[in-house]
Amino acid sequence: MLGSGLQALARGFVDLVFPNRCGVCGTDRAGGAGGEFRHSLCAECHRAVTTDPHAACPFCAATVGPHADTSTGCATCRGSSFGFDAAVRLGPYEGQLRDAVLRMKSIAGEGLAEQLGRVFWEARRGELSNRRFGVVVPVPLHWSRRFTRGYNQAEALGRELALGLGIAFAKSALERVRNTPQQGQPTASARRDNVKGAFRVARCASIAGKGVLLVDDVMTTGSTASEAAKTLKLAGAESVVVAALARR
Template sequence: MWPRGIVEFVRGAADLIFPNACLLCDAPQAGAELFRHGFCSKCRHVVTADPAERCPKCAATVGPHTDLSGGCPACRKRGFVFDTAVRLSVYEGVLRAGILRTKGSGGEPVAEMLGRTFAEVRSAELRALNTTVVVPVPLHWRRRWTRGYNQAGAIAREIASAVGVSVRPDWVVRTRPTEQHTQPSASAREENVRGVFRVGRHASFAGSAVLVVDDVMTTGSTVAEVARVVRAAGATRVAVAVLARA
């Protein structure tokens, strides 16, 4: 049994670090519950449960008897240049709501907590990639300026610190803003992101194993374009990590 004073002190400290409510559903929480995660146990359970079968190459949800040699039928056609993709879960429900929160004001702690949870829950998969550098999908500077931060950058920081490698947010640069989620088809999206990224001035990708991090992967066009750019710059392996796969 902990002395009452200590328990109260710890609770008080937790309240200072986290607001006294779940970052995803706003349900009021005791300090101890939020001390590690910032999420209530219900939200944490929903966000970390990923019961669906997924493609080892593109992390898309697949049916039980799908032929997964060299990817699922959908991504075999696309010829993605990344080797594999890891996801926390599917883009729906609480996780989708949480990701939308990361884009609003006060979204950064939500992105950090989702990133930390991702790194914890998928620790074995992420470590097995033997990444040498973590690179977030960059926002165009104008969008980063209006949002105040890059949500993919916050997620990437958490993953990089959990696997013990450095994160290089300036190694890939977005040269023009793109309209997000307005192109319905994969080919239209591919067209939309072609040539949008370039390698940053201080980047050194030669011989590296890159982990490209983003919040959501829908058609895969964006992460595939970043993968193409870093491969062209000398990366020997490229993997992708996304919080949610649509």
């Protein structure tokens, strides 16, 4: 009697946390809440966000042609001086993944961001487990933007990746000291200048000598992630790999 009561209570809680609507497209979901990696995505959205339709460059995660030779990078990153060593993406910024990112940006998006962090881990655990990371660090928002949004998407994603990897999550290791305008600059050098000096390492001890997994929601030109990675390396990080949910 008590057992079934508790079960009903637990089911009620699951329904509350994972309502029977897809977190991306909003349609009613048939079936359970994502199995081991619990999420509210319907089968179609889950398939769409976890099936990268293109090949991606292993160094900068940009979309490349199906037969491109990426052994020394791609047209986007060859000859560029990105501060990170490699980048992993869940997928390109299009379709349902783009819808998901836009939904995450509202205040109610934190739960969805956590779910997408689990989906990201589930889909890329092989790739991520192959590398030696010591700590996960999210790309921080400036405090004023964080205040407006209510949370930092990169932090919600990063927390789930750290849980999956079973390593430390240093959510405040990196700080954004300058509120940089959105990246609308026309040239690569203008974009680099825009983010120069934007970050500061607040806790060197948590990253010194470690392989860092730097997490962001969207990677556009790579200049923000690059500046964050350079800042981490100057403070003693051994290597920096970027995990971006979506790559433009």
